[in-house]
Every structure is written in C-alpha cells, then in structure tokens.
C-alpha cells in the first residue's frame with residue numbers, strides 16, 4: 625500500500641457555480657494552488673459523468689507538478705478514469721469498504737463524519753480504509769444550506785475519537801484558524817472562502833497564512 629502524501633491545511637473544494645463555470649473552476653484551482661492551497665477536491669452534483677471526467681482531467685493537468693493531489697467528491701467509479709488521487713464520500717454515498725474496493729489500496733479516501741458514532745462505524749470497517757475525515761458544518765453555510773451546523777464543541781468531540789486527521793468544513797474562514805488549531809483540527813476545508821473570490825490566489829494565501837500562524841508551523 626502506498627498512498628500519496630496529503631496535507632489538509634488549506635483544502636479547496638470546488639463549486640462550479642461559484643467559480644462561474646468549468647473554465648472558472650480550472651482557473652480558480654490554478655490560482656488557489658499558486659497561493660498555497662494544499663489539497664483540491666472536485667465537487668459538482670450537477671455535471672453528468674462525461675463532463676465531470678473532462679473537468680477532472682483538466683484539473684489533474686493543472687495540478688501535475690504542483691504536488692497537490694486531486695480528490696473527487698462521491699463518484700468513486702470515476703477516480704481511475706480521471707486519474708485522481710482519490711475520492712471523498714459522505715454518510716449517504718458509497719460505503720467506505722465498497723469505495724475502498726473500487727478505488728484500490730493506493731488512493732486516498734476521505735469520509736464525512738458528523739458524530740463520534742460515525743467515527744466508530746468507520747473504525748469498525750477498518751482503520752486502513754479511510755485516510756482522513758471531513759467534519760462539518762462548522763458554521764451554517766449558504767453553499768450547503770442543508771448541512772447541520774455542529775459548532776466547535778461537536779467538532780472537537782469528533783476529533784477526540786478520530787484515529788485519522790480531521791479537516792473542518794462549512795463556513796470556514798481564515799478567522800476560524802485559531803479556534804480550529806486549538807482543538808487539534810488538521811486543516812480548513814473551504815468552498816466560498818476561495819471560489820468566487822475576486823482574487824482566489826490571495827484568498828488561498830490568506831488562509832494558509834492564518835493556518836500557519838495558528839498552528840505555529842512554517
């Protein structure tokens with residue numbers, strides 16, 4: 625088993641509408657990585673599989689050489705075709721054991737978890753199956769209005785029982801970095817803090833700077 629290294633510090637999850645279309649996604653990812661985004665996920669619930677593959681391959685090209693892996697949301701069956709580094713699944717998506725079988729042992733698998741019970745169920749499936757958790761929503765967010773806002777306390781409860789690194793998602797902004805670092809969160813996952821921002825490069829750089837200060841890393 626040899627999975628790519630990954631860094632959850634500034635994890636960009638794309639939103640095609642907020643980026644102004646597929647070309648906007650490509651340009652946003654290009655700029656965000658230039659500014660310091662450490663991981664990228666292609667998330668689009670509307671594109672058909674064929675267009676999703678085309679966009680995914682464009683992102684693989686943009687990220688080649690930058691050392692930043694591309695994950696895809698939900699569509700584990702397209703990981704290989706796109707040449708992505710892995711996938712992220714939620715509690716209502718393909719279960720993690722099946723997802724792992726589909727993507728194979730050498731790719732990354734992220735899982736959404738909203739409670740310690742979700743973590744315990746994932747542990748029962750096997751600690752080698754999942755690589756990280758995405759936990760949210762930290763705050764209520766217009767990007768995903770149906771997401772329950774957990775707040776910092778419930779996020780911390782999930783982190784305490786997780787054997788995997790955890791990134792926070794949902795309304796996450798640079799101002800959250802200190803609180804997140806204090807509860808030993810491993811990174812900030814964002815959509816609107818980068819997508820649709822006037823300067824995605826600067827937005828990513830600001831997030832990374834806040835995270836670096838908050839964690840005391842350089």
Ligand SMILES: Cc1ncc(COP(=O)(O)OP(=O)(O)O)c(N)n1
Nearest residue numbers: 697712713714715736758759793813
């Ligand atoms: C990093 C990260 N965390 C959580 C999610 C949410 O995934 P999911 O629960 O599958 O919901 P959708 O994104 O499919 O709406 C994520 N995508 N990334």
Ligand SMILES: Cc1nc(C(=O)O)sc1CCOP(=O)(O)O
Nearest residue numbers: 760761765767771794795815816
């Ligand atoms: C994709 C996603 N998942 C969430 C969860 O809580 O699982 S919240 C969310 C959207 C995050 O967008 P923004 O950074 O604009 O708030």
Ligand SMILES: [Mg+2]
Nearest residue numbers: 698713714717
């Ligand atoms: Mg999903």
